[in-house]
Amino acid sequence: MYQFIFIVLFACLLSFNANANEISAREIINKGIMAHYYAGRDRVSVGYMRVEDKQGNILRERRFTQLRYIEGSGNRERNQKLYVYFSEPTDMRGTAYLVHKRIGGVDNRWLRLEKLDLIKRIADTDKRTSFVGTDVLYEDISGRHLNDDRHQLVDETKNYWVIKSTPIRKTGSDLAAYKVWIHKKTFLVAKRLCYNHEGKVYRRFKTLKVANIKAKDGQRFPTIYEAIVEDSRTGTKTFMKSDKIQYNVGLKPELFSQRILKVPPLAVIKGFN
Amino acid sequence: MTKPLYAQAKDNTEEEAFADTTEIDADIDMSFDNASLERYGKEHQQAKKDKQTTLHGFVEYRVGLLSKDHSQQQSINEVRLQTHTKYFIDNAMFFAFKGDLLHDARLNKSKLELRESYLFMRPHPAIDIKLGRQIVSWGTGDSLYFNDFSPKSWTSSFIGRGDEDAKLPSDALRINAYNNKHHLDLVTNLRFRPDEIPQGERFSGNHKNAENKDDWFDKMTYALRYTYENKDKEYSLYAYRGYWTTPSESVPANRYARLNAYGASVQGNLGKGISNIEIAYYDSVDNVNNKNPLINSSRFRTLVGYEQEVATNFSVGIQALYDRIEKQADQQLYTLRLTKSMLQQTLKLSSFSYYSPTAEDSYTKLNLDYRYNDNWTLYTGANIFSGKKKDTFFGSMQDNSNIFLGLRYHY
Numbered sequence: 001m002y003q004f005i006f007i008v009l010f011a012c013l014l015s016f017n018a019n020a021n022e023i024s025a026r027e028i029i030n031k032g033i034m035a036h037y038y039a040g041r042d043r044v045s046v047g048y049m050r051v052e053d054k055q056g057n058i059l060r061e062r063r064f065t066q067l068r069y070i071e072g073s074g075n076r077e078r079n080q081k082l083y084v085y086f087s088e089p090t091d092m093r094g095t096a097y098l099v100h101k102r103i104g105g106v107d108n109r110w111l112r113l114e115k116l117d118l119i120k121r122i123a124d125t126d127k128r129t130s131f132v133g134t135d136v137l138y139e140d141i142s143g144r145h146l147n148d149d150r151h152q153l154v155d156e157t158k159n160y161w162v163i164k165s166t167p168i169r170k171t172g173s174d175l176a177a178y179k180v181w182i183h184k185k186t187f188l189v190a191k192r193l194c195y196n197h198e199g200k201v202y203r204r205f206k207t208l209k210v211a212n213i214k215a216k217d218g219q220r221f222p223t224i225y226e227a228i229v230e231d232s233r234t235g236t237k238t239f240m241k242s243d244k245i246q247y248n249v250g251l252k253p254e255l256f257s258q259r260i261l262k263v264p265p266l267a268v269i270k271g272f273n
Numbered sequence: 274m275t276k277p278l279y280a281q282a283k284d285n286t287e288e289e290a291f292a293d294t295t296e297i298d299a300d301i302d303m304s305f306d307n308a309s310l311e312r313y314g315k316e317h318q319q320a321k322k323d324k325q326t327t328l329h330g331f332v333e334y335r336v337g338l339l340s341k342d343h344s345q346q347q348s349i350n351e352v353r354l355q356t357h358t359k360y361f362i363d364n365a366m367f368f369a370f371k372g373d374l375l376h377d378a379r380l381n382k383s384k385l386e387l388r389e390s391y392l393f394m395r396p397h398p399a400i401d402i403k404l405g406r407q408i409v410s411w412g413t414g415d416s417l418y419f420n421d422f423s424p425k426s427w428t429s430s431f432i433g434r435g436d437e438d439a440k441l442p443s444d445a446l447r448i449n450a451y452n453n454k455h456h457l458d459l460v461t462n463l464r465f466r467p468d469e470i471p472q473g474e475r476f477s478g479n480h481k482n483a484e485n486k487d488d489w490f491d492k493m494t495y496a497l498r499y500t501y502e503n504k505d506k507e508y509s510l511y512a513y514r515g516y517w518t519t520p521s522e523s524v525p526a527n528r529y530a531r532l533n534a535y536g537a538s539v540q541g542n543l544g545k546g547i548s549n550i551e552i553a554y555y556d557s558v559d560n561v562n563n564k565n566p567l568i569n570s571s572r573f574r575t576l577v578g579y580e581q582e583v584a585t586n587f588s589v590g591i592q593a594l595y596d597r598i599e600k601q602a603d604q605q606l607y608t609l610r611l612t613k614s615m616l617q618q619t620l621k622l623s624s625f626s627y628y629s630p631t632a633e634d635s636y637t638k639l640n641l642d643y644r645y646n647d648n649w650t651l652y653t654g655a656n657i658f659s660g661k662k663k664d665t666f667f668g669s670m671q672d673n674s675n676i677f678l679g680l681r682y683h684y
Contacts, residue, residue: 051617060647089647090329090683100505106542108505115437117408121507123546126585133618133644172585234617258502259451263393263401270361 025151025163028182034075035187037143039221040247043068046271047084048241049134059236060133063088065268066242069251077103077146081256084141085264087271092132094269098261101142112261119261128173135231135238140205159184174202174233186210186222205229215247330356330371330684335652337433337677348475348675349432350378357389365395369407379475388442403447408440409460411498411509413540413549414576415590415610416625420511420536420553422496422518423460426469430638431476431656431670433677441469444489456500465490467529468518476673490529492516506541511553521559521568530559530568546581563599572598586614604631619644627667634660634667652679 044067051060067083080101086092094114101107111120127139148167155162160181167175174196181191188210194203209226223245230237255265337349357371371389376382391405409423416439418425429438444464450457466489494515501508516529536553553574560568573596580590590610597603607630612623626637640654655676660668 090331091647091650091681093329106505106545108542115408116440117410121540121547123581123588124542125582125588129586130617135617236617254453257451257454258456258500258507259449262449262456266364266367266395269359270364270367 023161025153025161026146028153028161028163028187029149029151029165029180030075030077030146031187032180032182032189033077033143033146035222036189036224037080038070038078039223040215040219041070041073042249042251043245043247044249044251045245046243048243049132049136050239051134051236052239054235061088062086062092062132062134065271067251067255067265069253069256071253077143079103080142081253082142083256083260085268086132094264096261096264098256099142100256103145107142110258110261112264119258126171126173128171128175135203135229135234135236136240140229154179160190188222188224202232203230213245213247216250217248219248221247327358327360328356329358330354331681332684333435333679333681335434335677335679337675339672340674340676341672343672345379347379348673349434349677352376352378355388367393369393399451401449401451403445403449406442406444407447408442409445409447409496410440411458412511413509413538413551413578415578415580415592415608416627417576417592417594417606417608419551419574419576420498420509420513420534420538422494422513422515422532422534423462424466424468424518428469428471428475431471431673432675433652433654433656433679435652435679435681441466454502456502458498458500460496462494462496462515465492465494465516465529467516467520470519471670471673476670490516503541506539509538511536511538517557517569519569530557532556532569533558536574543579544581546579548579549577551576570599570601572596580610586618588612602631605629606632629665629667632660632665632668633662634658634665634671636667636670648683650681650683652681653677 044065047062047064047066049060049062050058052058064084064086066085069081071079071081080099082099082101083096085096086094094112096112098110098112099107100109106124109122109124111122112118113120125138127142127144128137130136131138131141148169149165150168151163151165153161154164160183162179162181164177164179166177174194176195176197176199178192178194180189180193182188183190188207189205190207192205193201196202205227206229207224207227210222210224212220213223214220223242225242225245227240228237229240331354333353333355335349335351335353336347338346339348352375354374355371357369359367359369361367369389369391371387373386373388375384375386377384387406389405389407391403391407394402394404396402410421412419412421414421416430423443424441426434426438426441429435443460443462443466446461446463448457448459492515495513496515497512499510511534513532513534515532517532518529520528521530533556534553535556536551538549538551540547540549542548555569555572555574557563557569557571559565560570563570575595575597576592578590578592580588582588588611590608590612592608594606594608595603596605607628608626609628610623610625612621614621621640621642623640623642624637625640626635628635635658637657638654639657640652643651645651653676655674657674658667658670659674660671662668663671
């Protein structure tokens, strides 16, 4: 009940905000989510991540293939299916994750351990934890929900909207608020700073390179393909790169079933042999 | 426009926090002109050229000591070289190989172990075939196998080998058929291979049938699974026709009595965690009317489990097992798994315990895995056994509690 009242109040607040500005902070964030996490119906890419210490020494490297399928259509967050297959490092080779991301519900997640021919359903975990030992968070991969935060427009420059977002639910995490620079034309995130409870920046994300990638059907999707994330708590930074990005290749939702865990797409394993 | 918040963060030194710059760094090119695509295209080409090596594996050394005095104090002392690769014959067919070269200084022998050597074929988009030596796993239990009759190695677990050594390969023909949410999995084992259980040569205690190591029997066994995927649950049915994977006391000819089994399971989200229920009926065919005390009796087995991340990077899993055995007392077993990962998941601490109030015995496995980097991993831990009686599964191992240390280099 309280939740309901809260939502109503929140909605009122939002409509008020929307009147105040031409475009509300919430709308900008939503467009940002759409631009990054909902581009195209499906997407295939090869990811690379490199964790470095302060001196620039390489600590860990990860290479993986990522498949994404988005259900339905529209300009709102929808259910997604994600598949990640690791080819490096050696001891993770063949390990794969399958996630059925459900808006307003609990995600279904599975893990494939090739060594044991094991497919394991795994419990939903804290999304603000390290993704396979990097500075990237699970949340960065699957996306934070629009309704997870209260959004406030704090600045506007020639090219960027600057928005401060505050988590609605208090969790044990260090995240007290974050500020994000959203490119006005593409709605891609150029920079994100995370603040701890003392108001200090402890984590920052920076886009390095972008490209307007042409899908098979001719549509173009502005895409971040190089970025860096730094975390002052670990003192490490992670460089991320996506290669071979393809949109709308025609992935079928049926692909994201137990079978993909049993036998990874042959083209994917072949690509790494 | 509103002034940026947290402007005071600018005063922070670099050591304790990053500077809060309000301007976007000039080096981000968000222009999305043709040049950006060209640049991406060039880098894409570069990525294509990066040739991946095909041979992977590890070299490992493991050593362990028994806690109590024995004539031979070592529980394990071995060096292992593992190599694996896949070779594609065409787009729908590949050959997989995984082999271990092992020198066991504890038992003073060297051997080649073929873990995987199979041909994968996709003759039809909905059918996958695997023929040859392969690891087979299914079922919902965590280290408890109800409907999974593929060979296990309890010895490997008891002396602290890697997780992957808990399963032994089978020589099998496996056919998988898929139809959207339905999945059929048929395994024909060309040779029957029992579980590897602790033996006198490595451990002391009351070990029945100490000579089952590396046994293969020229007898076929069949295992079938059907799975239906619902939105957030998986339902499975199982059937097995073969042999008990652990020996009976009196079947001198083959030592393994015949077994037919039928089972079912369901697994899915429950609250914030995952829960599973699995049942199985074991029909001990050779034990007519369950009158022979020397052959395992027929039984009905029930397993209930639940797992949840209770705090960040800390998860807890519990399982309860109930065996209703014909003409014998019922058996109960509980398991508890605690897992904690730290230091960006490079350090993993875990504990897995089996406790049976009916057999009055227990087994706890403690593990610490530390990934120093992508190549080097350190493993250490302990296997702790206790029991009131010496003739129970874990109780017979009570003088063999041990600690171990391992170092692995991945290439």
